[in-house]
Every structure is written in structure tokens, then in C-alpha cells.
Amino acid sequence: MTATKLAASDIVEHAIDRFTLSACTDAAPATSLEEFQQWWDERHRSTTFEVSEIPFDELRDWHFDPDTGNLAHDSGRFFTVEGLNVHVPGTTDWSQPIIFQPEIGILGILVKEFDGVLHFLMQAKIEPGNVNLLQLSPTVQATRSNYTRVHHGASTRYLEYFVEPGRGRVLVDVLQSEQGAWFWHKRNRNMVVEVTEDVPEYDDFRWLTLRQLHKFMRTDNFMNMDARTVLACTPLARPTGIGVVEPCPPFLDALLRSYDAPDTGAPSRHTHFEILSWFNECKSRCDMTFRLVPFNSVVHWTRTGRELVDDDRQRFRVIAVRVGSANREVGSWTQPLLAPRGEGLAAFLARPIDGVLHLLVQARPEPGLLDMVEMAPTLQFPLADGTVAERAPRDTPFLTDVLNAEPSRVHFDALLSEEGGRFYHAQTRYQIIEVGDEFPVDVPPDFRWMTVGQLMHLLSHGHYLNVEARSLLGCVHSLL
């Protein structure tokens, strides 16, 4: 282990080369697929865990503030459920409940080289909101309240590598937003830290290669949202080990060319600078005003003994649950969760332009985003009661291209869970859909075609890609 960092250029190139190597090798992972399956089954068996919906008055250590109607923890930490008001000039304001969690938590993956291949230390972690409870998660997933021990639980394993300087080499470190529809200004610190020292492999943790992780993205409800966003922030060079055996299918060939860094190598429809300029233009056009308000001032929502719910019963509910578990920080607890209805949809249309695959990116305002507008998938339809086909407005751009796509052109299709620590059974269908030369290159003002390399480059800064776009970028890697 070295106590000092490499030069940034070294780190990044170094990391990229080795991430690529890791992504492209099928040889000798530290944990074979069979071993992994056996371990995963054991994790399931060793888990005694129950989640049950309870009335609000059975919440322990949580209360509704009598003045504001906000739902808060008695310690003043963790998060609150408050109100959000949306003002668009010339229209009637609307409002909804929203989760306010001002702390910046850590989503961290520890990496280490075994036999020349970088491995990622992943955790089998239970979250009360997951439909299947157990999902594959980052090494560390800790709110500040977690790691400053507000709830007096056990300490978080491996946390020291992410909070103590010099314990490893920081390869990825970026603050990224989370769901702007449900969170007010929520961000987490996405980190990858490399160690060379021996690290214990506790029962809930296994070392996996990036290639294994990318393949796991294709399994429904398996890689949790936090793992997906950290992996998305991990830069990859254009892979060199794939597609060299002729004939390389045209889609894969175009995809490989899409990994070049912006303004180098393969041509892109727009330059990096043009993308930034377009994005500023989109932000400037957005004249919505979003405000945090007391829940009491939210209209068309009601608090019953068991839920905060919209009068039309079409959006989401805020509920309370009791959670009993053997392997969480605290033996049993109660907490609020946000329970959406139905299933969300997030899809990238992907089109080769001059032989380079481009993804169709949307500049999309979301009321809870700190910077209001971020880059989103081509089509991002929120969770709502009923199917997207039933509920999406007919004039939603690219709706029919996504809903009526030929199955042979749907390169990725999986149902993945959103953060199970805050959301109850929130699942989104993620899709990557190829469109051909007949598809127009000119797109509406809020859209731009971008390469994978351009998107990865932006991910060294926050405020660019929203969490759905980051998840989908991770899914793109699984196509290699």
C-alpha cells in the first residue's frame, strides 16, 4: 500500500487501462460464478428479515412536527419528509411530498488487484424496500448519520478506507445526484479506492471483476442502484480485447468506437464544448421554480393514519414499515419509506452516426435536483399507476420509438430497483434500443446525441448525468 497518490493523469490512465483489462477478461476471477452462486444462496438462507407496513403511530423515534406537518426523526438527523412546491409562470402551482436528506453519504467500492486483474469488493446487502430484499451493493453504503453513529449501531465495515486519508489510492471521487422526483437536493459521494494491502473478506463480501459486475447488470433486481451509480462513474477506456476476431457485428463495432475520450479518436456528432453550451442553454430556458415547503402546505395530498397519499391515488405513498433483521446495524427498527406505484421506464435510443454509437440524451428538469436540469435517458417515465403505454402523454418525444421497438433491436432490457433504503418496491425498466439510419439525426432542442466517451467524461463532475442516465450507462457496459 502506498500512502501517497499517483499523479492524476497516471491514476486515470492507469485505472482506465486496468478497468478495461478487468472488463474484458473472462479469465480467472477470484470468485468463480459457481462460488458466487453458492455464496449468494447462503446469504439468502442466513437472512431472517421481515418488513411489514405499520401505522404511523407505531413509528419509534419519528414524529410529525405539529407546526409544519413534516415527518422527522427525533434526533433531527437522517431525513425528513416535507413538501415541494413547483411554480411555472402562467400555470397553477403544484406540490407533493419530498424526502429531504441534506447529508452527503458515501457509496464506495474497494478495489484490489489479484493476478493482474482489478477486483471490486461487493456486498450482499439487505434493504427494506427491495422487492427481493437482498441485492448486490457497494463495499460501503453509509450516510453521515450511519458513520457518525447516530443510531448507535455497529460500525460500517471498510469505512476507514473511504474516510481516512492515505488508506488507499482514490481512483473515483465525485458527488452525484439521486432521484429528483422524490429527493430534495440529495447527493452521495461516489468513490472507488484501490488498496494493495491484505483486506479481510467478511461473510457478506466477495471480490468480483468488472466484467462479472457488468454481466450481472442484466439480471432483474440484482445490482442495487448504489452499485450501479458507482460503476457508472468508473471510467473505461475503449476496450481493446473485444471485437478483434472478425467479423465484429456492426452494433458492437459502433459501440466500441463510442468509448473514445471526447474530441479525440472517433468522431462525435457534437464537440464536448458544444454539449456544455447546449446544456447551459437548456438550463437557462428552464423557468420553473422549486421550493421546499412545509408538508402542511402541500395541496391535493392527505395524511391518513397509514400513509401520505395523493387524492387521485396515482403518484406515490409515504408509508411506515417495521423491519426486523439479524445482520443490519441495528436489530430491528421502524422507518418511513416512499412507495411508488407501478413501474418506471428509462430508455436510451442508440444510433450509429458515422460508425460511432451515439446515445440520445435529454436535458430534463426534475424538481428535486440541486441544479434543476440534468442529462437523462431519451425517455424517462416516472413510476405511476398503470403502464407507460396507458399513462404517458401521446406527445412524449420518442414514446412510440421505445414502446414499439422491434425485439431484435432491444439490446438491453432489465427491471432494476431504485434505492431500497428509502423507496419501497420501486422498480424501473431499463432499456437500450438501437435505431437505424432511417432515424433522424436532427432532434428537438432538449435532446442531443452523445457518445459513451462524452458521457463518461462528464461523470468526473457532478450535476451532469442524473441517476437513471448513470444506471443506463452502466447497462451499456454490459453490452461489451
Next chain:
Amino acid sequence: MTATKLAASDIVEHAIDRFTLSACTDAAPATSLEEFQQWWDERHRSTTFEVSEIPFDELRDWHFDPDTGNLAHDSGRFFTVEGLNVHVPGTTDWSQPIIFQPEIGILGILVKEFDGVLHFLMQAKIEPGNVNLLQLSPTVQATRSNYTRVHHGASTRYLEYFVEPGRGRVLVDVLQSEQGAWFWHKRNRNMVVEVTEDVPEYDDFRWLTLRQLHKFMRTDNFMNMDARTVLACTPLARPTGIGVVEPCPPFLDALLRSYDAPDTGAPSRHTHFEILSWFNECKSRCDMTFRLVPFNSVVHWTRTGRELVDDDRQRFRVIAVRVGSANREVGSWTQPLLAPRGEGLAAFLARPIDGVLHLLVQARPEPGLLDMVEMAPTLQFPLADGTVAERAPRDTPFLTDVLNAEPSRVHFDALLSEEGGRFYHAQTRYQIIEVGDEFPVDVPPDFRWMTVGQLMHLLSHGHYLNVEARSLLGCVHSLL
């Protein structure tokens, strides 16, 4: 004029080379210093302009909302004066009035090449809050309300180059924050657009070189804040025309080396990636919560017939003024202004490290900043009643290094105005102070030594340098 943009790499390199050329040449500006002086004097003479403080009830088209106590324009546009609440765990909340202006305006400078040298079209512009009324300003300085004509005034000259695609080549385009102590989440779009077509030079406008502009930075209350921030966002390559005649003074030599892009050329104390990682760490540590609240809930502040004022009369006042003018969009108007007390201070300590000048940058939380923490000068002391020496806490880091600096080491010292459209007589003393090898390289956790090149590189994105740091970076260029 070309309707399409160059490739980004072309633009930036192209721009940098020509900005450098422009910065370093004293030859043949389109407007000589004599011509400029004559024009400026004329501008003064042709101006009939009066600003007088009035009671709130003489404000036309503005009102205090009876429910919230907020001060607002009757149209619902422009800006409001509301309340800000600051919560720090374990301490008593405090609050203050704050200006909320959700629109993103444009601060734009038009550039054009004359005789091989880029020239910047600058405006002689009057703002009611300026101590001397008239200051040198960008070509365009327009809120969205301005250019969507909410106040039915004359159209903004040259605006079309900044809002109509293809009217010029966009060289700089970035959203940047403004005073986090007085503005809630305020940002403006800083733009530089190059034209090749003939452009009329109206009475209030003159073409000036970058070198002329940098030199003008040294004059008290001359370059307005908006011009300073746009110029700061304009990238400069390491100048090649300066210091080639031996002997180059050591400070200038170290300064020239400081202009290299990050992780190339001359060594820097930290890599670009290390700076980003440190900055995320500083943001994660910040556990303050800032909320916009109704003015009625602000404590220890009072509204009289003429001002909103803190009970101790030490911070600032919100007042109303009547403005009469011949050459503004509207003949005469009334508006609120925020009137600070005393004089602010913003200073960079600058130290050669391995022969490269580094500026000591502070990660500084400010309650009104969208991202809460931005990079600030080494010492940034707000405007307050009395002098900094009298009022700053004794344990303010680097206070005595700034206040007791030897005059020979103060390379820059000027009193510059903050935004005169919102602030009344707000002046800040900007200083760049050299420290020598005896000065420690190791600094407290909220501080980092950074090169000029590193700071310029970060300025292609928002949320990094606060407006005071950007102003000071512009002052650094004046040392060349």
C-alpha cells in the same frame, strides 16, 4: 461570419492562442488610451442620472406580501427579498434577508479580430448602486426579465448574438454563481461570442484589447463585477510574449509558469484529480442546512418604513431607491437595493512552489450558494461595519498575513465594486499578496495551493470558483 462552430479543441486552442496574443500585445489597439479617455469623459458628461433613497411606500410596482413579508415585484418577475435560515447542528439557527432571483441572466462579451488581435466590445454602463454610477461593463448584461421585456423598455443592444444560434462562434459559455452572502442560488451565464461580420459600435460601446482590459482591473471601481467574471472565465494559455527579455523577475517568472494547463508542463502541488477529491471531501464535511424562508420568520431583523435592518446594525440594509436616467431601458424607476456597510476584503496569498506560483484557495461554505461550498480567496471577509482589523475574529486563518503584509509584496491592491444593479455602494478590496519560502506549504484542511492553470481549467464548469475568487483571478492576469 460562419454559421457553424469550430471543433471544441479548435475553439479553445484557437481562442487561447489569440487571447494570449491579445493579452500580450501593446501594439495598435482599435481604441487608443487617449481615445478611450475622451470617450469615457463624454459618457460621464452625457449622463444625467440621480439615485435617491426613498421610503418603501414610494416604491412603484413593488409590494410586501402580507402573508410572508417578502418584498416582490407586482409582475412576479425580477427578484424578491425573502428570508434565509441557517441551521448548524448543535447551535442556534440564525437568519437574514436574501435576494432570490431564480432566472439565469446573460453576461456576454462580443469579440472580434482587428488587425490580428481580438478585441472585446465593452459598454459604459450606469448602475444605480455603483459609487461612481458609470463603470466598464460587458457588451450585454441582461436578466431574462430584461430580454423578455417584462418592463417594456428598449431592447438590449447586441443581445441577438448571445441568444440566436449561429450568429457567432461561442468561445466561452458557463453558468457561474454570484455572492452567496446576499443571493439565493443566483447564477448568470458567462459568455464570450466571436463575430467576423461588421458590428455597429454604438455610443456606449468601444472595442478594447484583453491587455487593455487587464490593465483597467487595477483602477478602483472601474471594471464592474460582471465584466470581471466574464473575463475570468476566458481561458488564457501561458503567455509567451512576456518575460523573454532577461532578466525576468522571479515573481513574474513563477507567475508565467503558473498558466500551464493542469497535469502538464510545470509541476503543481496537487494534481487536478486530487483537487476535485479534496473539494468533495470539504463539501461532505459541511453539515450546515440553508433554507429559504418567509421574511416574516427572520429573527433579529426589523422592517421600518425605509429599511430592512439587523438589530445590531452591523450587517446590511435593504433599502428602496428612485433612479432617474436618460440612457437606461426605462426613463425612471424605483427598486430595492441591498446596502452593505463598510468595505469587504478578498485576498489571495501567492507563493512560488518549485518555481511555479500557487494561489492559496479556500473551500468556503456560503449560505446562498446552490452547491453550498465553492472555492474562495485565501481570506474573504464580508462587508461589515468597521474595518476588517477591528471586526474579523482573531483566529481567522491567514488574517495577519494579509493585514500585515509588507507593501512591497502586495502585487495587486484595488477597491472594486460588486454588482451595482442589486447592491448599493458595495465595495471590496481585492489583494494579491506574495509570500516567500518561509511560508508553510502545509495548510489547514479547508485550504489548497493551486496554480492559475488549475483554476482556469475548473472555470469551464460552474460550482467551482465563487465570484470573489473569479474577480481575483482576473486581477492576477493584470500582473502580466
